[in-house]
Amino acid sequence: MANIIEIAGLELVFPAADGPVHALSDINLNVEQGEFISLIGPSGCGKTTLMRAVADLEKPTSGSVQVRGMSASEARQQRSYGYVFQAPALYPWRTVEKNISLPLEIMGFSPAQRQERAKQYLALVNLEGFEKKYPWQLSGGMQQRVSIARALSFEPDLLLMDEPFGALDEITRDYLNEQLLRLWEQTQKTVMFVTHSISEAVFLSTKIVVMSPRPGRIIDVIDCDLPKDRTLDIRESPEFLHIAQQVRQGLKSGHSYDG
Amino acid sequence: MVETAGALALNSPSWWQRLLAGKSFPVMVVSAVILIVWYLGAIYLNSPQIIDRYKKQNVEWSFSQLAKDSWSMERAVLPAPHQIAAELKKTVIDKKITSKRSLVYHAGVTLSSTLLGFVLGSILGLVLAIGIVHNQTLDRSLMPWIIASQTIPILALAPMVIVVLGAIGIVGLVPKAIISMYLCFFPMAVGMVKGLRSPDPMSRDLMRTYNADARTVFWKLQMPSAVPYLFASLKIAIALSLVGAIVSELPTGAQAGLGARLLSGSYYGQTTQIWAALIMASVLSALLVMGIGYIEKIVTKRMRGGLT
Structure with a gap:
């Protein structure tokens, strides 16, 4: 299968008043079409920075980032990916429908198309009938679902998700994890997902990238071959626990794990 | 019926309760204080001139007379609120808008x-x-x-x-x-x-x-x-x-x-x-x-x- 993301020899250094911060060091990573890849690691390991580099929101100091065969900057200009932030980042002066339409407006879709897409993707995140609500009328989980619908609305192949459920309670998070998995199955997107929850990473991913801080680097890539139609119950299964154990080991050791 | 009456009484407080709860009461208190200070100030600031006049004319005067005169003085140092109100009525309501005195x-x-x-x-x-x-x-x-x-x-x-x-x-x-x-x-x-x-x-x-x-x-x-x-x-x-x-x-x-x-x-x-x-x-x-x-x-x- 074709690589949708190719990262080679990526270095990223932030200049700071008290000496430069080495955020990412020697990152090499390929992501294939249709994969669900999670970046996991403690705070400050550069997982968000790595994803922002893929999204062309940060400029690498050296090395290359290719998205769909283009440079990260070209890929951004081609609107190749949908980005879901840590917070919903909905515009409070826009209704749910208008928030989802925002990228479509910018990309020149017709009003009829925008309305149809908003309806379609609201249904996909189980929020039918919320078109005319304002963000403040929705719970945190609902707001984040709207932001996912917004990222999907212009139908990019690639979805970049930066701890989208980090601020939500565990019950909501479980529910949204299951929904996200269904959504990934239905839409056949490639997903890059940042998290610091091991069970979330194992439950969702086909591949887990374990990272370590100072300098931010990849210490392990663990394949995760649980069946695609998994439910939350799978978290009790031996296979799940085994992979989770591998990830935990990887995070603890900070060196390569050969399993 | 008794219950309904009780509930009604609870739901409709007397006029002074409503006044205390609303915004208008504090505003009224402040306005009243300003007016009192203003009237007192008018006596204080206008009285020297008036007392001078009393002395020249050699007339007996009382405080109430002084207050009355300092609140109706023309070209007062500090005119009393009712004088200003009268001036406003004269120049706002009584004059036509097109008049240069309006x-x-x-x-x-x-x-x-x-x-x-x-x-x-x-x-x-x-x-x-x-x-x-x-x-x-x-x-x-x-x-x-x-x-x-x-x-x-x-x-x-x-x-x-x-x-x-x-x-x-x-x-x-x-x-x-x-x-x-x-x-x-x-x-x-x-x-x-x-x-x-x-x-x-x-x-x-x-x-x-x-x-x-x-x-x-x-x-x-x-x-x-x-x-x-x-x-x-x-x-x-x-x-x-x-x-x-x-x-x-x-x-x-x-x-x-x-x-x-x-x-x-x-x-x-x-x-x-x-x-x-x-x-x-x-x-x-x-x-x-x-x-x-x-x-x-x-x-x-x-x-x-x-x-x-």
Whole structure:
């Protein structure tokens, strides 16, 4: 299968008043079409920075980032990916429908198309009938679902998700994890997902990238071959626990794990 | 039935309970205190002249006589509130609006230059803010000048502006409006710079992921985010604009306007006329600010679906 993301020899250094911060060091990573890849690691390991580099929101100091065969900057200009932030980042002066339409407006879709897409993707995140609500009328989980619908609305192949459920309670998070998995199955997107929850990473991913801080680097890539139609119950299964154990080991050791 | 009556009594408190709970009671208390202090102040400030008169005429006088006389004195140092009210009634209600003795006519003259200056100043402030936010060079070069412009007392600058503009043939409404504009572009520029910069990094990044151009970011993110700052700035600007209009009428020997009324009042020692003009100015200012507040309420309601 074709690589949708190719990262080679990526270095990223932030200049700071008290000496430069080495955020990412020697990152090499390929992501294939249709994969669900999670970046996991403690705070400050550069997982968000790595994803922002893929999204062309940060400029690498050296090395290359290719998205769909283009440079990260070209890929951004081609609107190749949908980005879901840590917070919903909905515009409070826009209704749910208008928030989802925002990228479509910018990309020149017709009003009829925008309305149809908003309806379609609201249904996909189980929020039918919320078109005319304002963000403040929705719970945190609902707001984040709207932001996912917004990222999907212009139908990019690639979805970049930066701890989208980090601020939500565990019950909501479980529910949204299951929904996200269904959504990934239905839409056949490639997903890059940042998290610091091991069970979330194992439950969702086909591949887990374990990272370590100072300098931010990849210490392990663990394949995760649980069946695609998994439910939350799978978290009790031996296979799940085994992979989770591998990830935990990887995070603890900070060196390569050969399993 | 007894229960219903009880519930009714609970639901409809007596008039003084409602008064205590509402806004009007504190306002009434403050107003009453101001009036008492005012009347006492009028006796204190006006009595020396009146006592002098008593001594010259060699008449017996009592305190009640003194109070009565100091509250009805013509050209008093501090006229009593009812005298000012009478003056207001005379010049606002009894006179036709077209009459040069009508205070409404003078307020209208001041209002027209206030509004013109306000519109010009707001546009200027907004344009400067947009320039400053989008261009680093403008940020560094303009901001010090904008701040410096406000350190010059407007009272010192106003005659210059009138004289210079008069020399090139611009007279009447425009020079007054320019002085108003000079005062009110400042809060607009400063407020809108802050407002246009108010969107958080995440909202900006979102626009970047859509590869949105500067114009799109301005209309779809920066302007809507700046709306609360816009209205705060407009309220300050319109009040300052009125101040500017009145000040600009002072040094020019203007024939009409609240400033002209203040000036002629002080020439002829007509203190009641001065106070009436001052009250007219403050009522006008309050109405203008309330008008902006009303527009703000409508806009906010439409933007946030009823959340104010």
